[in-house]
Amino acid sequence: MQGWLEVYQRRLVVRAIGDVLDTKRRDILQGRTPDISVEGILSAVAAKLTAITSCQLRPVINATGIVIHTNLGRAPLGREVLNNVVAISEGYSNLEYDLAAGARGKRYVHVHQHLKELTNAEDTMVVNNNAAAVFLCLSALAKGKEVIVSRGELVEIGGSFRVPDIMAQSGGILREVGTTNKTRLTDYEDALTSDTALILKVHKSNFKVSGFTQEVDIEQLSTLAHSRGVGVMYDLGSGCLIDLKPLGVHTEPSVPEIIKTDVDIVAFSGDKLLGGPQSGIIVGKTSYVERIRRHPLSRALRIDKLTLAALETTLIQYLGTYETITQDIPVLRMLFQDIGQIRSRARKIASRVKNIDAEVEVAGEVSQVGGGALPGVELPTYVVRIRPSSMTVEQLQRRLHEATPPVVGRIKDGHLLLDARTINDSEVKDVINALKKKEEGGRRCFPGRSWPPLRPNAVDLR
Numbered sequence: 001m002q003g004w005l006e007v008y009q010r011r012l013v014v015r016a017i018g019d020v021l022d023t024k025r026r027d028i029l030q031g032r033t034p035d036i037s038v039e040g041i042l043s044a045v046a047a048k049l050t051a052i053t054s055c056q057l058r059p060v061i062n063a064t065g066i067v068i069h070t071n072l073g074r075a076p077l078g079r080e081v082l083n084n085v086v087a088i089s090e091g092y093s094n095l096e097y098d099l100a101a102g103a104r105g106k107r108y109v110h111v112h113q114h115l116k117e118l119t120n121a122e123d124t125m126v127v128n129n130n131a132a133a134v135f136l137c138l139s140a141l142a143k144g145k146e147v148i149v150s151r152g153e154l155v156e157i158g159g160s161f162r163v164p165d166i167m168a169q170s171g172g173i174l175r176e177v178g179t180t181n182k183t184r185l186t187d188y189e190d191a192l193t194s195d196t197a198l199i200l201k202v203h204k205s206n207f208k209v210s211g212f213t214q215e216v217d218i219e220q221l222s223t224l225a226h227s228r229g230v231g232v233m234y235d236l237g238s239g240c241l242i243d244l245k246p247l248g249v250h251t252e253p254s255v256p257e258i259i260k261t262d263v264d265i266v267a268f269s270g271d272k273l274l275g276g277p278q279s280g281i282i283v284g285k286t287s288y289v290e291r292i293r294r295h296p297l298s299r300a301l302r303i304d305k306l307t308l309a310a311l312e313t314t315l316i317q318y319l320g321t322y323e324t325i326t327q328d329i330p331v332l333r334m335l336f337q338d339i340g341q342i343r344s345r346a347r348k349i350a351s352r353v354k355n356i357d358a359e360v361e362v363a364g365e366v367s368q369v370g371g372g373a374l375p376g377v378e379l380p381t382y383v384v385r386i387r388p389s390s391m392t393v394e395q396l397q398r399r400l401h402e403a404t405p406p407v408v409g410r411i412k413d414g415h416l417l418l419d420a421r422t423i424n425d426s427e428v429k430d431v432i433n434a435l436k437k438k439e440e441g442g443r444r445c446f447p448g449r450s451w452p453p454l455r456p457n458a459v460d461l462r
């Protein structure tokens with residue numbers, strides 16, 4: 001064990017040994033017969049040290065078919081985007097330095113032109129995420145004044161982000177109008193007073209209301225608000241910069257379409273349908289954006305340089321053609337993926353795991369977009385459908401979660417489903433290995449560092 005002390009802090013090694021011995025003692029007291037050979041103890045301590053020094057946050061394979069999966073980190077980023085993140089963050093950058101003027105600059109300028117180009121908005125601003133964007137906009141524009149919101153749009157986005165609570169925190173006074181299923185233009189009209197600061201529309205990102213329903217579109221709201229001298233804000237949730245109609249999605253207007261309606265402020269996420277890093281994008285009229293930029297909270301919610309580097313590269317990719325955009329941006333690539341490609345990937349996995357102790361077949365299914373985007377839109381897909389013979393489906397799921405890298409699928413009707421839409425071609429081998437229970441070496445935080453031999457057979461026991 002001496003060699004370990006050259007790399008790990010002594011107290012870490014001592015703790016690992018202590019933990020292992022405690023476990024062994026407990027096992028003995030409970031009548032079990034643990035391996036107490038020198039090799040057995042060494043290998044257990046080595047495993048413990050590996051576990052302690054491995055990253056908890058690690059890559060997983062998304063086999064759920066949900067393209068924008070908030071629990072799995074939302075939008076994966078493409079290689080070009082990541083290369084720029086590395087380039088910007090491994091040294092210094094002109095983050096807040098204007099090279100032409102030789103003076104202090106603003107961090108927002110780097111994405112400003114691209115956002116203007118892509119949305120046709122007059123002015124732009126970016127913050128840490130969309131929840132922060134909405135909070136900042138309301139704080140800057142509506143503090144102590146009324147904000148009119150339809151009762152059908154008082155939504156919870158997830159976690160503790162609920163429109164009424166965010167409104168209360170921002171200092172805006174919520175003025176609810178209409179009902180859960182129906183809100184008319186006259187409802188907004190009747191609520192407008194000299195205390196009104198804003199009409200707020202919130203996109204129904206993660207649910208659908210159907211049946212006897214009515215809502216007022218943003219164009220009508222803009223006309224009404226401007227005739228009475230108040231502002232209109234749209235929390236678009238999942239902002240999409242391109243037309244999704246080729247995907248068969250007719251319900252999601254793109255940000256430039258929204259801007260055309262003369263709305264004053266639009267806020268949306270960078271890591272939902274846009275497919276970039278976690279960020280909150282605010283676009284709209286200069287008089288409003290200027291007030292938002294000047295608010296003290298904007299400093300507290302500011303975007304970080306790694307994010308900015310990733311966002312700028314993603315936005316530049318949007319300046320390409322429809323074909324290049326849907327190839328370059330992983331979220332869009334997965335959404336627009338050819339069904340034949342998905343099927344052949346599913347077949348490849350299924351054919352390589354014929355010999356495992358389970359019934360394995362390829363079946364047609366549907367994937368969801370996820371991430372509070374396009375609720376109710378179902379994309380046809382293919383899954384590998386597995387019913388294990390010698391263990392429960394839950395046990396198989398747990399085994400896949402413990403694999404390196406972990407594979408996350410879903411259980412349906414007693415089968416484990418692995419959706420080939422969200423599995424990358426480069427991940428197919430890992431999925432097969434996980435199903436066959438062949439482990440690759442675990443990933444560590446510092447891949448460049450040389451680690452001491454941790455396997456007992458590599459340690460000189462003499």
Ligand SMILES: *Cc1c(COP(=O)(O)O)cnc(C)c1O
Pocket residue numbers: 129130131132134157202203204205206235236237238268269270271279280371372
């Ligand atoms: C997702 C969402 C948010 C929050 O965006 P984050 O980027 O997750 O902070 C706010 N409003 C709506 C309508 C959303 O869909």
